[in-house]
Amino acid sequence: MEYISLITGFIMLMIGLWGILSQKNIIKIIIGFTIFDTAINIIIISIGYISGRTAPILDKAVPVKDAVTKIVDPIPQALVLTSIVISLGVTALMLAYALKLHKYKNTLEINKFKDLKW
């Protein structure tokens, strides 16, 4: 059962991918990307999960010396932090692009922007 989070991560991954590839509207594509990123974050987190352990916060419940046996692997969680920040930045830039694209052709259909081809 401990793989439940991994599986949900992958399912969300598929949904995000489907969103990116099938939707015509740029905003929907960007939403697809956000789902895709959060799915990856979930997967990262679930990689670090060791069943029967608690969150790696050193407080009263988890003293420093026997923390190693009690907490799950902290590194993926550290990675997730930067990954979230990055996906935030990427989504922000994408939205800025979407705004500019709309300004030019005031449409958000991805297949309207095909003038650079061959």
Place this chain on the structure above:
Amino acid sequence: MDNIAIKLLFTLLGLFIVLNWGLIQAGIMNKIVARVGKRIGMPVYQPYFNLIKLYSKRTSITHGVMFYLGPLFRLSGGVGMFLFMPLIFGSEYWSNFSFAGDVVLILYFQFFGMLGMALGAGEGGHPYSAIGVSRGLSQWTTIELPLTLAIISIAIQYHSLSFTDIVAAQQGGITHWTMWTNPLATAAGMLAFLGTMGHSPFDLVKAPNEIPIGPPTEYHSTFLGVLRTNAAILHVVESVLFMNLFFGGATSWFELILKTFLIYFWSVFVGVVFPRFRIEQSVSWFLKVPLILGILAIIFI
């Protein structure tokens, strides 16, 4: 080469004989052609009269230096071929300066005269002479093809390109002549001979009433005299060439005169019978039968 002076003397004598024989031969041929047309025809010594009259003309004009030198090139072409051609087999005096070159030299020396004539006619400025020269040259390219094939097949047969060896190999009766031992080459050679002589089927170049007379349109008086002298010498030397190659050369002057007469008569004979070819017909004619004969000559030595 110590007795170069004597050899020179004999060569001059040979040249004199060949010149006279050429003129008389032309006279006889005209007589024969006339007789074929049931006409009495010009007297045999008429070429002499023509020459003297031409040389005795009082005025002449020239279009420029190259025009002036054209006939000179032509004559030196004819006389040059005579110089390098061994006339009588075996006699050291009558083989002129043939020590300087072999069949290939003679083959390429023919162009010397033709080039000079072409340039002289060109300088004349007359469009007809240029047309005549262009026709003559294009015809000449395909005439040379069967001739080269024949010569190469002879060279293979006798393993030599020098006249003296070829003639030596043909001595001893008619069965030793190339005509006998290598009939295909002789056939190709003699068909090419028709082209070199420029008689009727292939006389488009100097055709009298087609384009006045082709290259020599602008030539007259002494120039024409020089051209006619060369024509006489050239016809004899060409027939001597074919005689040496195919008909066993000559061991004496009488044999030479007889054989050259018969060889020359072959082209006149064909000329009388056949009408004139157009330029593309005459050019492509040599690529048909003579070419095939030549190729067969090389294959079946």
Place this chain on the structure above:
Amino acid sequence: MEQILQDIGKQFKITDIVKKRDNLNFITCEKEQTISLITYLRDIKGFSHFVLLSVVDWIEDGVFQLVYFLNNPDKKIDIGIRTMISRENATMTSAHHLWEQIATYQRELKEMYGIDFPGSPRVDESFILEGWDDIPPMRREFDTKKYSEENFFPREGRETNDPEEYMKKKLYPDEEK
């Protein structure tokens, strides 16, 4: 043939119809109407072949008589249309638009008779005579014998004999009249 002549008579003012043979007639018509008559004959009446154009110099009545010969190849009949034009600075409307070869005839008439056909192609170029600066030679007022004697050094000693006396003197010399 009569049928044709009646039709023409109705439309054009033609005078003195002369019947040379059953298949050759001459008609005369006004100068202004000739071209239209010829066009009519050609297009309607089937005279599709233009035979020749020539002129007769009536110096006495001071008039040139132009004759256009046409031929109808189907019916195999000929017709000659005559018109009278004055001799002094004679001009006639050009008919080269009907048949091309008319231009050549007109050019010859211009050179030989001085009849001007304005508009005909190359009409004033020299036709046969090169370097001719006298009056058109075919006109009757032009005396060729005098011109030849002036220009061509005639050989003296030529006298013309009446053939009858000459032969009599030749054959019967001794018979004195």
Place this chain on the structure above:
Amino acid sequence: MVAPIYIITIPLGIAFLIGVLGKSNKNIGGMFMLIALACMSFVSAQWFISFMTSTQSPVYIYTAGFKPPFSINLLMGLNEAFFTLIINIATLLGAIYLYNNLKKQGTNAMSVFLGFAMALNVMVMTRDIFNLYVFLEIASVATAGLIILEQGLKSTSAGFKYMIATGIISSILLIGIIFAYNYSGTLNIDGLIEANIGILKGGAIAIFLILIAIVLELKPFPANGWALDVYQGADSGIGAMISAASASASLYVLYKLFAIAGESWYPVIAVLGIITFIASNLFGLKQTNSKRLLGYSSIGQIGLLITVLGLSPYLGDKFEFIAVTLLISHYLAKAILFWISGIVKAENIKNWSNLRKKPLLVALFGTAVFLLLGFPPFPSFFGKWELVMQLANSGQFAWMTAILVGSFFEGIYLFRWFGYTLKLDNKELPEYKMKLNKIIPPAIFGVAAYILGYYSGTFVDAAKGLDYIPLLFIAFIALINFLPAWVKNSISLTGVILYIAVIFPEFDGDLLRQIFAAIFLGGAVLALFAGFYSKGKRSGFHVVTLAMFAGLAMLLKADNLLEIFYAWELMTIGSYFLLIRGKKSMPHGYSYMMFSLGGSYALIFGFALAFVSFGNLDLQSLSGITIYPTLAYSLMLLGFMTKTASFGLHIWLPGAHGEAVVDIHFMASAILLKAGVFGIILVLLGMGTEASYAKYILYTLGWIGAISALIGNIAASFQESAKRLLAWSSIGQLGYIVFGLALMSHLGWMAGIFYTATHFLYKGVLFLTIGGIALKLGTPYMYRMGGLIKKMPFSFIAVLIAIITLSGIPPLVGFAGKWLFYNAIISQGLYFQGIVVLFSGIVAFLYLFRLIYSVFLGQLKDEHRNVKELPLCLLIPIYILIIAIMIISARPDFILKPIGNYLLAYFPSGALNWNGTMASTGLGYWDGYWVMIIVGVMFTLLFGWLLILNSKSKKVKQFNMVYAGEKPFRPETTHMSYNMFSGYNKALGFFMMPGVTGFWNWMSDILHDTANYFRRIYSGNGQSYAIHIIAYIIIIYLIVF
């Protein structure tokens, strides 16, 4: 030594500082940015030099003091130093180039640019895989930001597609990383390498995901639609940054991560790379947009580098050298090209002719093109050479062919583009100003290309013998390009004469090279001397002429295959520039280059086979080829025959030479074609006649020579332009020489070599005179000339002598060649080829008469009434050649005896035996000296006789001729020269069907149609690009596992 960490801290600090300064004072911000980039490049330069010179060991930098598993560490090794150096230099120069754009955008753009530079550096240095992901992401976001710099719909849509693509790629990388961590427990690359998680099923998938993400970052073929749009949409400065800097960074990342993957990955990477290389170059054929074409070319080059990476096991120790040289060449060339496209701003490649307004830009464009294609002075030449050699060494012939074919496609569209730039007219194209900061970066890179070229030459041991003096002299001449023509001419003339004095003694032992040296360098002196006729500046002419002659001289001095190839390519560049100078010469110069390019690739393939079968590169290796000998020798012969324009490869010559000016025509025909002959001699000497395959090759070579002789001479007779006539006749004469060499007998070779020498003499005379006359009369067409004998007597005499020699009429030297051929053919037994050759010799008469008649004889036209004789500077070289011809004709044994002795070493049997001046073979005999005397005496005697006879003939003018009692109208209507041999054409015209040109056109059409058909997959829809990426991943996955 400054600590490498500063490379990261400086840009970060400055970026924030600029941010703080706010929008207003942009200048200070700009200055700070430049300072930051300068410091970064100084640091990496310092480390790089220390690695190169002293034995500096790689240094690990631990952030936050902890050991790797717990912190991120960076490495500064030799590779890292090199890559950071080139990235920093690129970004520094890019910043200078984009200074105005960035200033216009304001300080935030500058900080984005700094971030971009910093991210690339860290990607190169970091040893932590997650850190790599983070900075990869920063780099792509920064690039996306920079793309927007060029305000416009195109750039925005391109940026958005870029965002989609990189978004997917980075997420896949992230999944790969996390699973790799899952199995290996560490994020450090060194740790991953030890962990060797490839053996686990899941681990292999993780590695696959990581590597495929990095490969996708490098824009592999089917999935690179987005990259093309980026290159087209983005500003050219940004394009330069992407293709130069970020490409090298991602390449190094792929190299770093390769250690994790292990052996099985090499072939996969190589295949991906080669597909990208060939496909993108093929698609480039149909491309007309300049920036998109640059995109195709950069993707192709990166594909090539990936292939090199993939083939590293086969390249042995030479791998680093090859990778570095090819990378440097791509890096420099792409940067230059993008920067130039930024300056000239011409969308369509045809409008690039605007470049000619600034000669420096043309020079840079040329440098970039030749740098990309691997031509001599540049590093990529040595890189490609070593690549082919190593591949051949390890038997990978399929890879070799693929790489050569790919670079041939690239050559096609690059040279077509270069041809447009040089030749199309640029009157109505808009003016443009070349600001200083825009021109400095490409100029620096251009100069760097030459320096690095020399530097990389020192690494290759075979290239030690190359002497660079001539190249320096050419550089000097290039610098003084602004001087008038005659000054440059005299300088280069003295230079060549000095050079002859220096190198001629080197050949004294070997007669063959002496003859060719006399032809090449003697010809150079004559050509340069003839060059004095031209007024004005003739900019660029002397540089390329000297380059060609330097190449030719080097060809002779070369003692190993590399030097031969070096000289061959140098000579091709020089001759290309010469031939492209004619007004309408663009298509012909282009086809010339295509044939020489194809020829040189065939040559390098042949040399590779020789190198493999013999072990080392010196000339003896040509003799003992054991691996695929037939293929090797025929390829080498084909390569050399592109230069001798033999049948099948001859269609470029008539056009190229028809348009050339007088001295260029002389150089190109009389001298350049002999280089091919020299090459054929080397190959045939090596091949010998014993081997079974040699018989077939020689037989076909003989037939090719014979047919080209026939076609050349017949076609020449039907030409209307005098120059094309001479060009076709050169094809004919070269056919002679090739046939002579193919006989492989003593006499055959003597005829061939003798012909090469005499061909130079009389063809030189013909080219100089006819070229001079065509120049003077302003038209090459013969029917417009005529009657010039009265105005130009000296040139008439010269052409007459040349014609007599060419046609082989006895007294002059041409007859010797004909006589040798006769004997060679009969003794060798190749009768039918011989007949075709002899027949074409006689056909030569037609065009010779047509030439001398239409130009000199016939009617003098009105407009040429007071034309003067040729200028002295043309007449002197002509009469030098005439004197040479006369001397050899008088005593042909001066040349024939030495050639005979020389050939005895190779063909002992069948030599000429001499007594006095009489040469005789087994068959016939010939005495040139006596023939000359007899003919001379006879001619003078008869001349005297004619003078006596005809001393007072009246000189008349041109219309005094018999014209049926009338007089001719005008000279134009009475000069018979147009369609002169119409009868002959009717009879033998069928020879002239343009079969060969049809074949080559058909080939190029196939190429262009496939390119046009396949490039449709880039539909322009961002989403379809995303689908391509995903599909690409899945397909590769299925193939690999």
Place this chain on the structure above:
Amino acid sequence: MAIEEQNKKNKFIDPDLEKREILSPDGEIIKIDPMKDYFCDAKPKVHEPANKVIEKFLNWSRANSLWVLAFGTGCGSIEIPSLMTSRFDANRFGVQMRPTPRQSSVFIISGYLAVKTLKRVIRSYEQMQEPRYVVALGSCTVNGGMYYDSYNTINRLDYYIPVDVYVAGCMPRPEAMLAGFNKLKERIKAGRAEGANEYAEKFDWYKANQKKIIKDWNMPDYNW
């Protein structure tokens, strides 16, 4: 321009012979005067035979090799080919037809001469090389014949070119022509057939007569 006026003066100037200006390839203007540039107009000179004995021998050979120019004017030109047939065969007397005036020595004027043809006859006659002879057939050349009163045929040929032998008859039969040839041979052998020298001496007189009737004389005075 000056040149146009000069041309206008003479009404019959041939357009190709008008003076004109041409631009040469290197841009400079060239003045072309066709009459002087294209034709050599030197006067003919009298060529006295060197010495009697050789001249006698040469005349003998000239007489025996008469090369006739193929130039037919008027109705006589149909008679000349019949000479070459086997019935009459002029070849027996060494008479041969030559196409160009350069190479021929006998000029047969075979009928009436229109002014137009006279112009061409003069040009061909002057292009023949000395010594040259003229044989005039038919009465038209004697006194104009039946065209004596025509406006464009000349009456006496010898006013325009020197004539050696007149063969009378309103087209003489071939036998008459052969007799004419023999008469010509006698004159040549006697050395009295010096028409060319006579033409050279009385050149101006001949030229005046010719120009009197050929009004469009747009060719040089002497045609080489």
